[in-house]
Amino acid sequence: QSKGRGRGCFSFFAPEMQSRADERRRLEIALRAALPRGELALHYQPQVNLHSQALAGFEALLRWNRPGNGLIPPTAFIPLAEETGLIGSIGDWVVREATVEAARWPAPLCVAVNVAPQQFQDGRLVGTVRAALAAAGLPGSRLELEVTESALLEDAGWCTRDQLQALKEMGVRISLDDFGTGYSSLSQLRNFPFDRVKIDRSFADDAAVVRAVALLGASLGMRTTAEGVETPEQLERMRAEGCTEAQGFLLGLPMPPEEAAALIRRSDDLLHKPGEVG
Ligand code: C2E
Ligand code: MG
Ligand code: MG
Ligand code: MG
Numbered sequence: 001q002s003k004g005r006g007r008g009c010f011s012f013f014a015p016e017m018q019s020r021a022d023e024r025r026r027l028e029i030a031l032r033a034a035l036p037r038g039e040l041a042l043h044y045q046p047q048v049n050l051h052s053q054a055l056a057g058f059e060a061l062l063r064w065n066r067p068g069n070g071l072i073p074p075t076a077f078i079p080l081a082e083e084t085g086l087i088g089s090i091g092d093w094v095v096r097e098a099t100v101e102a103a104r105w106p107a108p109l110c111v112a113v114n115v116a117p118q119q120f121q122d123g124r125l126v127g128t129v130r131a132a133l134a135a136a137g138l139p140g141s142r143l144e145l146e147v148t149e150s151a152l153l154e155d156a157g158w159c160t161r162d163q164l165q166a167l168k169e170m171g172v173r174i175s176l177d178d179f180g181t182g183y184s185s186l187s188q189l190r191n192f193p194f195d196r197v198k199i200d201r202s203f204a205d206d207a208a209v210v211r212a213v214a215l216l217g218a219s220l221g222m223r224t225t226a227e228g229v230e231t232p233e234q235l236e237r238m239r240a241e242g243c244t245e246a247q248g249f250l251l252g253l254p255m256p257p258e259e260a261a262a263l264i265r266r267s268d269d270l271l272h273k274p275g276e277v278g
Contacts, residue, residue, distance in 0.1 A: 028084055030066060031077055035093055039065045042097050043254035046263060047112065047225065047247045050239045055267045057110030059146070059247065060098040061254045062090070082118050091119045092128045099136040099143060101257050105264055112144040112175065117151040120160045129167060140171030144196065147174065149182030152192065161192060168193070175225070179213065194222050199243065201228020207237055214242035 034040055044058035064072040081087040095113055102111035119125045133140055145167060151160055164174050173195035176188065180200045189197065197217045203209045210226065217224040226238035229248030238246050252263065 024080070027077065027080060028086075031064070031080060031084075031086055034064055034066070035089060039067070040090065040093065041065055041256070042094065042101065043256055044101070044111075044260040045247060045254040046252035046260075047110075047245050048251050050226075050243055050246055055109065055264065056245055057102075057105075057112065057142075057144070058260055059112040059254075060094065060101075060114070062094060062114075063254075078116070082116055085118070087116045087118050088122055088124070091116060092124070095125075095128050096132045096135070099132040099138045101260075102142055103136040103138040104261065106268070107139075107142065109264065110142045110144055110173075112146050114146045114177065115151070117148070117160075120151060120163055123163070126163050126166045129172060130170060133170065133172075140167075141173070144173045144175055146177040146198065148177045149179075149188050152188050153182070164192065168195075178227075180209065189216065189220060189222075196223045196225060196245075198225040198227050198247075201248070204228045204230070204234045204238075204248075207241055210238060210243065211241040214244075218242065 041063045042060040043063050044060055046058055047056045048054070049056045062074045062078070064074075064077055066072050078087065081090050098111045098113045102109070105111075115125065129140075129143070129145075132138075133143065147160075147164070168174060174192075175196035175198055176192075176194045177198050178200045179189075179197045180203055182188070197213060199210060199213050203213075204226065214224045223244040224242070225245040225247055226234075226243040227247055229235050229238060229246045229250050231250060234248070235246060235250055255263070
């Protein structure tokens, strides 16, 4: 046990730290290659209108099909993409891919795309969105961009607000994602004309918070989406407390584009009753 202890002290920690750094480097190299290799994919999670019960659209959620590692969720690689700047090219791809897919859906179904704070920094986002809408033939009104409060907090001179305003002028709607998890929620809501507030799923069981945010949203002219609805009880609560849309595993998991297309066909059948023409 005591033999070679001097070296043992070192080798007990150092190799582990080394392997963690190696793993990070491997991940970065693999992530850099993921886009050109076509390993990134978008899954689509349904968003439902709580008043009409109709499908309103889908949120595009990034997945990485890393060979030998299965389908990797965004939480496992987006932070690294942000740190390395890869989020710029990945984010551009997400916008192009999601708009092309949404253009295949019947109007007025919308696609919601998550935008990282860093995407505002290089000033390309507005141009990317404009070009993507034109290339896909999708009206701006069928695209929604989801930003988090940190995007606004990190607004240190790259004019996030001006960019959001330019996007709104194209008809694109702007949602405030994960509302309630940041720390300047109310001032952000007052300072920017968001079209939608998405109530973070950690409040799915808190009727008082949901009611307050739905009321606040309504009084500011914003729609409210309840995130993370997993049970019929939560769905009923969100409707009762005044949310306008809901999203969650109860209503549908994030799914590949073919399954989303099939869901759209089925929901069309539900709306147009059997025997009805058109
Ligand atoms: P988000 O934008 O808040 O997306 C919702 C997340 O909650 C998704 O996780 C979704 O699968 C999960 N979710 C939906 N319904 C339920 C539910 O009923 N219960 C629970 N427990 N979870 C639910 P996902 O796909 O792992 O994405 C995590 C986060 O990664 C997203 O949170 C978003 O912040 C980020 N993200 C995803 N795609 C992109 C992207 O294309 N670009 C950027 N910048 N971020 C992305
Ligand atoms: Mg989101
Ligand atoms: Mg969210
Ligand atoms: Mg989230």
